[in-house]
Structure formats: structure tokens, C-alpha cells
Amino acid sequence: MSAIVSRFRVHYEKFRLDTELEFPDRGVTVIFGRSGSGKTTLLRCLAGLERSPTGHMKFGESVWQDESLNLFLPVHRRPIGMVFQEARLFPHLTVRNNLMYGYRRIDPSQRLIAFDRVVDLMDLHPLLDRRPQGLSGGEQQRIAIGRALLTSPKLLLMDEPLSNLDAERKQDILPFLIRLKEEMRLPIVYVTHSLEEVLQLMDTLVLLQDGRRVATGPANEVLSRLDLAETAGPSVVGSVLTTTVAGHENEFSLTRVQYRDRFLYIPEQPLAVGSRLRLHLLARDISIALGKPETPNSVLNMLPATVLEIGPTDTPGSSVNIKLDVGEPILATITRKSLAHLKLKPGMKVYASVKAVRMVHEIEEN
Amino acid sequence: MDWQPVWITLQLAATTVCVLLLIGTPVAWWLAHTPSRARVWVEAVVALPLVLPPTVLGFYLLIALGANGVIGGPFQSITGSSLAFTFTGLVIASTLYSFPFVVQPLQGAFEASGKSYLEAAWSLRASKWDAFISVASPLAVRGYLTAVVLGFAHTLGEFGVVLMVGGNIPGKTKVVSIAIYDHVEALEYPQAHLFSGGLLLFSFAVLLVVYAYNRRLPVHVS
Structure with a gap:
């Protein structure tokens, strides 16, 4: 109303x-x-x-x-x-x-x-x-x-x-x-x-x-609307995920949060298991890989994703925004060179790696 | 020794200040807040008495206040008495003469506190009038103090205008500044000394109190 x-x-x-x-x-x-x-x-x-x-x-x-x-x-x-x-x-x-x-x-x-x-x-x-x-x-x-x-x-x-x-x-x-x-x-x-x-x-x-x-x-x-990326600006473009604290790994100073059936690691938060937490995933902090790397690597947060939509490539600058489905819609900013190299098309199965998570604040403890 | 001029002077200054506050406040308020282009014209008119020789102002006032003047004429037909060479005429003249000394400090004070506190007050359910009384006026308290003192002191020191429109009628329009002139003319130096010294000390004391007090006022708005 x-x-x-x-x-x-x-x-x-x-x-x-x-x-x-x-x-x-x-x-x-x-x-x-x-x-x-x-x-x-x-x-x-x-x-x-x-x-x-x-x-x-x-x-x-x-x-x-x-x-x-x-x-x-x-x-x-x-x-x-x-x-x-x-x-x-x-x-x-x-x-x-x-x-x-x-x-x-x-x-x-x-x-x-x-x-x-x-x-x-x-x-x-x-x-x-x-x-x-x-x-x-x-x-x-x-x-x-x-x-x-x-x-x-x-x-x-x-x-x-x-x-x-x-x-x-x-x-x-x-x-x-x-x-x-x-x-x-x-x-x-x-x-x-x-x-x-x-x-x-x-x-x-x-x-x-x-x-x-x-x-x-x-x-x-x-x-997470692609057409607004230009207006909102790179320091904002991204997605907001509402998650629940699933557990802590104290020896690594990490907190594990869950949304739907997916998990993410974030820096340790002083929150009880079950607390709700909103995360801001900036598009520029998300990168895309075609498959899960065979060799071990340092990326903690690797989410299976489906390409939903590819943003306009006629904008100034070298980058392009890609909308992915990781259970929730998120945006990733990659270079146009990478887009050509990976030959991304809507519907493709890829992996999204989350390099950083911004603005971790407690919202409420239910 | 005739003390009547002192009494008349104080009466004149006090009355003038009251009239000035009543008229000067809305004018200063308007000047501080209007976006109108007429503002600069009004500001220039308000400031005129600062630069005009008192005799010029006095001359025009004499004409305006006279029995055929634009103010004196209607006044006479309503009340049956003339304005020129009366105490009321003196109050009108002094009000005009001291106008900038009251309007300018008030305008400055209103401008300094700006619109932001008023907007806050309105958003807290205060009507415009209520916000003026409860917020703008207390914030302008220094401006009011300065205005009252300058208006009062400036009226005390007025000479030329009074001489032109008030004449020199003992017991009615003869103020201290003119009494001093008369005493000097008559070579009555002791009396002239007494009045002059008194005016000097009084003015100094008032200014001293104001400056000392102004410093201790709790409200600072920059």
C-alpha cells in the first residue's frame, strides 16, 4: 500500500x-x-x-x-x-x-x-x-x-x-x-x-x-539491474544478499553464512548462529571462471552460477557487467576482453568467485 | 540649573527606541530573508541617515511634518494639532534618523542565525510566528541589545534634526544637546560642562556595560 x-x-x-x-x-x-x-x-x-x-x-x-x-x-x-x-x-x-x-x-x-x-x-x-x-x-x-x-x-x-x-x-x-x-x-x-x-x-x-x-x-x-549500473556507479553496483549466520571457524577468524542452500565465508562476526546479516557484494569484487579450477587455489568463496544476462558493451571503458544467478541474482564486472575470451552466453554454467564482501553489519538478532 | 532637557532627552530616546523596535524588527526580518530584488533599494534607503547631513533630513522632515506636509497635514486634520515643533514630531524625526542603527544590527543577527533553525522549528510544529518568538528572537538577543543601545545613544546625540523640526522650545522640545549649544552661546560654560560631561560619562558607561555583557551571553551563532 x-x-x-x-x-x-x-x-x-x-x-x-x-x-x-x-x-x-x-x-x-x-x-x-x-x-x-x-x-x-x-x-x-x-x-x-x-x-x-x-x-x-x-x-x-x-x-x-x-x-x-x-x-x-x-x-x-x-x-x-x-x-x-x-x-x-x-x-x-x-x-x-x-x-x-x-x-x-x-x-x-x-x-x-x-x-x-x-x-x-x-x-x-x-x-x-x-x-x-x-x-x-x-x-x-x-x-x-x-x-x-x-x-x-x-x-x-x-x-x-x-x-x-x-x-x-x-x-x-x-x-x-x-x-x-x-x-x-x-x-x-x-x-x-x-x-x-x-x-x-x-x-x-x-x-x-x-x-x-x-x-x-x-x-x-x-x-542488480544491468541498465542502472552506469547511474548507480561502480562503488555501489552489486547485490544485497540477506544471509543467516551458520557457524564460526574461530581458528581462522571466519564466519560462515548461509543464504538458500549456499554458503559464504566472511571475516569473523561477533554474532550468534542464526543471526541475520545483510551483505553487499560489489560487482567489481566478483569474477567469473568457466569451471572449478583443478588445482588448489586461495579463493574461499566459489559459487556455481548461471549467466542470466550480459550488460551493454557499447559503454565507455573496458568493462562489462554480467548478471549471474547464484541462487540470487548478482552482478559481476569483468573486462570486455575476458567476455570475448570466455565466450559467455546467457544460460552458460560458470563459477563466480567472491573476492571481497562489503559492509557486513548485524541487522537484527531473531 | 534647568534639568528639564535631561528628562525630555531620556523620554525622547526611550520612546524612539520602542517605536524603532516595533518598526525595525519586521523591516530587518524582511531584509534578512527576502529573495526580492527590491531588497537593495530598501537597504540603501534605510542607510541614508548614516550619510546625509542631519540638516537635509531635518529640512525635508520640517516640510513633511508641517501643517501642509504629507504627514503633518493629515495629522492636523485628524487631531487638530500640528506635528512640527512638538514632542511627537521629534519622535518621528528621531525614528527616521536612528533607523539604520536599529535595523542593521537586527538584520545582521537574523542573517547570522539563518533559516536553518527556523526550518527545524517549523518541522517541530511551530508556526512562523511561534518560531520567530521562540527561536529567532532569542538567537538574535545580541542583535537586539546592540540595536537598543545604538538606537538610544544615537538619539541622545542628535542635534541637527532636532533643531530643524523641534525648534528649541523649553520644556517641550529642548533636549540636552541643544541645551549645551545654548549654554555655550550664552557663555555659561559650567552648565555646558555639566551636560557635556554627563552625556559623555553616560554614553561610555552604557557602551561598557553592553560590551561586557555581550561577551557573556550564552548564545553563539556563527
């Missing part, structure tokens, strides 16, 4: 946004695109911070914007929570009063989440009486998320909330976002230019380019 149906057309001097989008009413929808693709403008249109002159937007049954009727619900009347790139905590208020700012402004009967619950969820107890100045970026962003949650939003909008944090701080915040996604039943629209940071959160992916929607769908479907 769609929670949000939207159509925006914004025209600036050097930039235009022209999209029609539907967002599901649950889970995390990630809007991904390079800088200048219009993703932040799209989010601001959804929030009502930007007014698209020919826009239309419906949230559930209520219309928030319909320019044909000159209808535009101002930001403060929309039941949204917004988390910006910078935390934007009010410097003249304590952390507690920052959190209370929106909470005080909604009718008590509309408050669906208690103050203490948010403080617990975001682990803010030790910070309550301090002022925002002097807090770390991660702490500030946790407060900003808590502050947004305390307005009991029906829709949470996040504009690159992690991009100003260094890698370590990102890892500090991520568990909170995962908790948020699991414990609060509310749709989240999350804008980012870095898919790695949201891999564990993402349910639906919207790919934006030059102000237009290029693709929408379940994350793995979109990321």
Missing part, C-alpha cells in the same frame, strides 16, 4: 526536479542519487519546506498539496519528523528543552510516544541537562532524531543524517537507526549519496538522476 503519492516539478536556474513517486507506508525508503540529482529538493518538497509550483502530494487519505486547488499544508501542520544533515539543535536551549520543543507543541492526545521512551531509545539520559554546544556530532544527531520522534510523526524524513559524521560516529548512530526502524512502526524516507551507510536499513530504493526518477523497487532488484 502506498502511504505517499507525490508529483513535483521544480525548476531552478541550473536544476530541475520532475518526479512522480509513490512511497510504501512501511519500512525505509532510500532516495539515492549523486549530488545535484535533486534528492534533497525532493525531500524538502515532501516536508513542505519547498513549494513546487505544480505539485501534488497525498499522504494516506489526506491531501497535503494540490496546486490546482491552491492547497498547500504548511510545514508545521504536517505530521512529519525531519532530521537534517546538520543536527540544527537550538543553541539557546538545553538538550531537554530541545527534545521538548516539538513535544510541547502537539496536543497531549496526539502524543504516541513518551518522553522517557525516546530518551531510552536514543540513550540520551546523561545529556539531558547539557547544552548542544560541545556535544559530539553523533550525540547531537541522536538528539535531533529524538526531538523529531517526540512530535509523534506519521512520517520520518531524513536528509543525509550521517554524512557529517566520521566513520566511527556513523557506526555509533547506525544501531539507533536500526532500533528506530524496528521499534517504531512508521515509514521513513531517507536521502543519501552513500548506500553503504543505509544498507542495513533499506527496504525500498529510489534511484534519482538529474531530477528524474530512474528506478524504484526493492533494494536488491534495483541494485
